[in-house]
Amino acid sequence: MFNLKEIKNPDFLKKLSVEELEVLSQQIRDLIIDTVSEVGGHLSPNLGTVELTVALLKALNLPKDVLLWDIGHQAYTQKILTGRAKDFHTLRQYKGISGFLKFREGKYDQMEAGHSSTAVGIGTGYALAGKLQNIKRHVVSIVGDASFANGTTFEAMNYIGSHDSEKTIVILNDNNQSISRAVGALQIKLNQRTQQYVDKESSEINFEELFKTRSDDDNIFKFFNVDYLGPVWGHNYKQLDKAIEFAKNHKRSIVLHVVTEKGHGVQYAAADHIGLYHGIKKMNKDTGELIGDPTKTTREKILINALKNEMRRDKNIVASTAAMGHYSGLIDLKKTFGSRIIDVGIQEEEQALLNVGMALSGKKVFMEYMGSFFQRAYDEFLHDFTRMEIPAIFALHHNGIAPASGNTHHVFWDISFLANIPNVILTNPGTTQDICDLMRVAFTIPNNKNSFIIRNSMMLMENDETAKCDIVKPLKFGEWKVHYTPKNIDGYVIAYDSNVFEHINIERF
Numbered sequence: 001m002f003n004l005k006e007i008k009n010p011d012f013l014k015k016l017s018v019e020e021l022e023v024l025s026q027q028i029r030d031l032i033i034d035t036v037s038e039v040g041g042h043l044s045p046n047l048g049t050v051e052l053t054v055a056l057l058k059a060l061n062l063p064k065d066v067l068l069w070d071i072g073h074q075a076y077t078q079k080i081l082t083g084r085a086k087d088f089h090t091l092r093q094y095k096g097i098s099g100f101l102k103f104r105e106g107k108y109d110q111m112e113a114g115h116s117s118t119a120v121g122i123g124t125g126y127a128l129a130g131k132l133q134n135i136k137r138h139v140v141s142i143v144g145d146a147s148f149a150n151g152t153t154f155e156a157m158n159y160i161g162s163h164d165s166e167k168t169i170v171i172l173n174d175n176n177q178s179i180s181r182a183v184g185a186l187q188i189k190l191n192q193r194t195q196q197y198v199d200k201e202s203s204e205i206n207f208e209e210l211f212k213t214r215s216d217d218d219n220i221f222k223f224f225n226v227d228y229l230g231p232v233w234g235h236n237y238k239q240l241d242k243a244i245e246f247a248k249n250h251k252r253s254i255v256l257h258v259v260t261e262k263g264h265g266v267q268y269a270a271a272d273h274i275g276l277y278h279g280i281k282k283m284n285k286d287t288g289e290l291i292g293d294p295t296k297t298t299r300e301k302i303l304i305n306a307l308k309n310e311m312r313r314d315k316n317i318v319a320s321t322a323a324m325g326h327y328s329g330l331i332d333l334k335k336t337f338g339s340r341i342i343d344v345g346i347q348e349e350e351q352a353l354l355n356v357g358m359a360l361s362g363k364k365v366f367m368e369y370m371g372s373f374f375q376r377a378y379d380e381f382l383h384d385f386t387r388m389e390i391p392a393i394f395a396l397h398h399n400g401i402a403p404a405s406g407n408t409h410h411v412f413w414d415i416s417f418l419a420n421i422p423n424v425i426l427t428n429p430g431t432t433q434d435i436c437d438l439m440r441v442a443f444t445i446p447n448n449k450n451s452f453i454i455r456n457s458m459m460l461m462e463n464d465e466t467a468k469c470d471i472v473k474p475l476k477f478g479e480w481k482v483h484y485t486p487k488n489i490d491g492y493v494i495a496y497d498s499n500v501f502e503h504i505n506i507e508r509f
């Protein structure tokens with residue numbers, strides 16, 4: 001048994017046998033489950049990367065070598081093995097351990113993120129700097145299969161393949177899932193490859209042979225002039241050790257295709273393909289029962305319910321998401337509206353451009369984004385929608401401060417970056433009934449030439465959380481709602497969002 005809380009750095013891993021590594025992995029899994037079931041956090045992505053992280057920390061010499069986790073939501077094992085197990089109970093709390101990589105937590109966190117698909121590009125920078133500074137080190141970027149499909153990763157691959165002297169190792173952590181079901185052509189291809197070739201049990205794989213045979217295959221990485229090794233099973237230490245060693249000794253940049261299981265080691269999490277255990281609040285760790293009813297009405301769900309009414313009323317409306325439709329419920333509308341509901345995967349820019357084409361063909365386009373991920377589509381918003389006066393409706397969910405996720409997920413920059421763009425109507429419902437009313441306004445403006453934005457707050461109004469949009473009263477432009485008039489007026493508070501009600505309470509008491 002290991003005393004996880006006493007681990008200061010991962011050096012001790014180098015001496016451990018496979019049996020000892022397996023004991024350690026179980027202890028790490030237990031700590032992750034114990035902690036996340038109490039304080040919340042990313043569960044299944046972390047259960048899926050325990051062995052991969054241990055094998056990498058054993059094979060590399062951090063922080064001399066560079067290990068970059070894309071998004072960083074799956075790096076709990078790295079935190080536990082680099083001196084942070086003792087503070088792990090503070091996960092995602094004020095002044096506690098962040099749910100993502102954070103420089104302030106020490107030298108082992110070599111990048112920061114929260115948004116996807118940046119690790120491979122940052123890896124190219126570390127590799128180039130290594131060459132310029134004449135530093136001999138390994139640079140390893142780990143990216144999930146869903147995040148691989150995002151344009152930023154492809155831009156980095158395009159760079160890597162034409163810069164032979166800047167070697168990087170890209171680990172494709174392929175669990176055949178995004179938060180929920182993964183989509184897209186890359187996913188289909190990878191899945192075919194995995195089904196055909198992955199061998200979970202073998203400890204006798206000859207990696208020289210594997211490299212020669214699989215690299216001859218028609219694969220997208222070869223097309224980018226980057227070598228390929230895999231697939232290997234990411235929960236088998238014998239395979240992982242040899243594959244990582246091969247990648248380290250290989251002279252050229254290489255993609256190591258590691259197949260993992262999201263939720264590995266915990267039956268209910270491994271069986272989940274909806275995304276229930278991707279990120280959780282609290283849970284009964286024995287049964288997997290999620291505490292704090294995840295089906296509870298949220299403002300996203302109210303907005304999507306309003307959308308459903310609008311889509312029934314107007315057959316010309318199409319609605320899309322970028323891999324987040326299970327949170328809002330948008331993806332559930334697929335049963336009713338079929339191909340009028342689109343999930344493009346983690347491709348916020350493609351989502352915008354797809355909708356430009358549809359709008360130019362006469363469709364009424366609705367796009368939902370989690371507000372902070374909308375930053376990815378800023379250029380398309382300005383260059384392809386508002387500049388050309390193309391009418392569109394955007395719902396930006398989760399606005400406000402994101403205390404548990406932290407500053408990568410705060411949604412308030414949008415106010416300043418949207419408010420100064422012409423042809424934008426920026427709205428923010430106060431009550432949940434306002435959401436219904438605003439949705440009707442958005443879809444019925446005659447000859448609209450604007451992008452109509454509905455910022456949708458993270459907060460849930462206790463007093464009217466059941467708004468079902470049965471009755472809709474389109475709001476008028478430029479009209480005020482007076483919610484409360486005090487007897488002695490010394491000044492006014494003008495507010496928007498659900499904060500309106502907090503201001504009223506401050507004033508009253």
Ligand SMILES: Cc1ncc(C[n+]2csc(CCOP(=O)(O)OP(=O)(O)O)c2C)c(N)n1
Pocket residue numbers: 045071073074114115116143144145146147148173175177178179262323324346348373376
């Ligand atoms: C730009 C951006 N869009 C959306 C998200 C929300 N998000 C967080 S994790 C995730 C799924 C990532 O899937 P994958 O890269 O395959 O990693 P896995 O969680 O399966 O390990 C998504 C969509 C994000 N973090 N960043």
